[in-house]
Amino acid sequence: MVDTRDRLRIDKWLWQARFCKSRPVAVALVSGGHLRVNGQKVTKPGRAVGPGDVLTFAAHGQVRVLRILACGTRRGPATEAATLYELLEGDRPDQETV
Secondary structure (H helix, E strand, O other), X not given: OOOOOOOEEHHHXXXXXXXXXXXXXXXXXXXXXXXXXXXXXXXXXXXXXXXXXEEEEEEOXXXXXXXXXOOOOOOOOHHHHHHHEEEEEOOOOOXXXX
């Protein structure tokens, strides 16, 4: 049995981690097939993700690869959002969001 307490919808996680300005923008990113979770294309915004999952997506003209470290409980300030992931490839997270 999988513990779902440390899992969150991918669209909500992208919004809380400040990669998308709003939930509808995050839904469009995922629904458009522009995101991979652990190397597999995801098109459902309700897909659950959690710590250890690796996300790959394009933002601001470059591909970002990151590992989820935690699921947030709210959309907090950028400093708090930066603790939710580890950037493996791509630009620094302090640039503007999608």
